[in-house]
Amino acid sequence: MMAGAKNRSVLAAYAVAYIVFLYLPVVLLPLFSFNQSITPSFPLTGFTTDWYLALADEPEMHNALINSLKVAATTSVFATLLGACAARAFTRYKFRAKPAAEGIIMTPLFLPEILIGLSMLVVILWLGFELSLVTVVMGHVLVCLPYCVTVLISSFDGFDVTLEEASTDLGEGALGTLWRVILPIVMPGLISSLIVSFTISLDEFVLAFFLSGDEATLPVYIWGQLRFAAKLPIVMALGSLMLVASIGLLIISEIVRRRGERRLKPSGMDTP
Amino acid sequence: MGVIEGEGGSALAKLGNIKLSEAARGLALAMPPLAYTLLLLAVPILAVIYLSFTAREPDADGNMVMSFANYVRVWTDPLYLHLLARSVGISVIVAVITVVLAYPIAYFIAFESGKWRHLWILLITVPFWTSYLLRVLSWKIALGQSGAINSILLWTGLIATPFEGLLYNIGAVVTVLAHSYAVFAILPIYVSLVRLDRSLLEAATDLGDGAVRRFVRITLPLTQRGVVGALMVVMIPTAGDYVTPVLIGGKDGIMIANQIQAQFGKANNWPLGAALSVSTMLTIGFAALAILVLARKAGRLAR
């Protein structure tokens, strides 16, 4: 109905080509990370896992990894908490300032990160605070919030208010309802949001670069290593591991979300 | 759950019923995230705007001196004007390229992907979840003088000498940015296509429109919001991109963000950096506004 068979296959071919273009550069990183040569070029000189093993001897990298995990974990909790407030407010209540509030919370998505980072840097230094992992978390929560709100809104949106009313009607107070009805139902959304913000924070570079001070996160560490050509294979090995971690987390989040969606299909009506 | 009004409720009931109205509860709940964003985004941006109107050196008493000098410099120095124009130019080109390339794939996923739709969306979004820095790094590996592309061409004998100009120019910057922001363009267009009522397309065909005419008269105007949204969400962040120009652009491909960073860093001229930041935002803002107006005009013409 939408297009002729010929048009459709042209479109499909285009789609496949597009995906290839999307993935090709990303594949280079893991490919060369197993290559013996230090320079990433063809022909490949031989398979090795040395670069991965060498990661074990990079104490700086280990520090950066620990820093990144700390930042990502803290960020995901705070961004999800704040995001849950916003998502609940936007899906459950009507108020006049809603479009404005939504707009403001979504702004970081549209702004160049360097402007966010530098603006925060200016204020932090003016106020006399030290740059640290805390300031990185502050920045990361800000840029993760729009993503959390988006994920949580789509999870909260199907939530049927009468379920809360039913719980109250059956004798539960506000807290009991939250614990016994609301939380179990929105849990997949919350987990999704935690994972999404964790991943974004783990991978985020620009804000971390401006706000981290002496304590580097993984991306900042990688940025520092790019100056040394000899370190490139190790960086590629580390980068490959990060790719795998990010994609793994994304897939977990997707599974949790789907399962939740299937389990909690809004109690629909019977089709006669 | 409403507020008790009038004289109906007893005094006791009123006491027990100091409940917030629905609207007030919603606002109260939205307050923490809203306050956070305002505090960490709006306040710093205001601070940068203030900073941009100060002179580099404080006066004899150590007080800040208000000054327009930074703006005068930004808007008269050919170096900065050139960088501003180049950055906004690159961002507009990148936005248009990404959107034009993204539309067919969004269309494909929305209408032709059938039961594989979810898989396609996953495929499209996966690269987005990988570190932006690493994606740019991959491109650097691909485009380098002895990088993947050149070496594979040399190795297979397709060329005798490596291409010189793959890396470190504006073309490379545009390619990498278009690649990095692809998802941002696909998703809004996809959403607007999915929401499109298909019976409208059938009606158009029924009333005699061919595929092309139907696309121009129905599909495109009705997905205009998605297209404009995609343009915005690609254009605005790319204009201020920092990583790609540094790793891919080299000397000939630097953008305004590099200059801003330099002012806050090496040059240690924060007020000038602030003025550059504000000027960048204003310029992108005007470009965005221009696109919005153009899109609206184009939308009217299509009818």
Next chain:
Amino acid sequence: MNTPIISIRGVSRHFGAFTALDNIDLDVKQGEFFSLLGPSGCGKTTLLRMIGGFMEPSSGKIMIDQKPMDGLAPNQRPTNMVFQNYAIFPHLNVADNVGYGLRKLRLDKAQFTARVQEALERVGLSGLGHRGGHELSGGQRQRVALARALIMQPKVLLLDEPLSALDKKLREQMQLELRRLQRAVGITFILVTHDQYEALSMSDRVAVMFKGRIAQVAPPQDIYQRPASRDVADFLGGMNFIEAQIEAEDALELKLASPLTGPITLARRDGFAQGLGKATLGIRPERLRILGPKETAPIEITGTLYDKVYYGEVTHYSVAVRGNTQPLQVAVTNSSGGPELAAGSEVKVGLDRSALVLLAP
């Protein structure tokens, strides 16, 4: 037993400038199956939600079991609700849904299971306790909602259009079951519905509501046969309206004249306040009959048949009559092979005096 279980006095509810309920007075008797019937937007659901505590009146008083309910939340009231979409908790199985409200009682496991089992049996769902809340059919969902509310042993059970989500056949079956269940448990049921057949078939009494006011409260037969006003008559199926004139009245009787029926005398109804002058008589289409050539009736009206619509068990004839702006609708049961009437033919319509009802304007 004579004191009402629910007593509503002067209850109003405003949403901004809109008045959803306008000074409602209503008593519901202990153990009664009571229906609130009306078109959408008439305020019936608002009233039900106020009884349940999901909304507060702007003014007025609601007493349940002689206790004022002002400011009490739903979890503090002796009422339970069956929601329109049933609001079955999707993350809990049937047994946990039904036993949801028992937590406060701190029962041990055996007692809990026994109570839930009993409730499930009552609604015909025994054995389905482990089924997930999201994998139920519409009818099952409704039964779970009922069991979940009844297990709380409420003084009043509130039902918000509980059958509207079901298909026609299941709906009719559930009407009977609900009625039977209500008799068995003896709890007062208050049902909100926009379906007159539902209200008529299940209720002890029906309140018909329009635009935030109660137009009439009466048992189903009275609501149908002796509607108080044109609105009520219209809402509960077809009604012929006959223009008439009140010519004399006293405390007991009214004397009317109409070009169609000639002079008639009707007993005065409670609360009928209209004085002399123009009035409207009503008669249901099935109380009119087409007279054969030799048949007679207390009142006979001659007219011209101009349309008929065949509905299976009945045929509706439209008969144009002189002296009435509206044609008369006559419903004839297709039981015996009556005369085949052609459009345009002249017919005699017959009726009994007792079938006429005087309507408030």
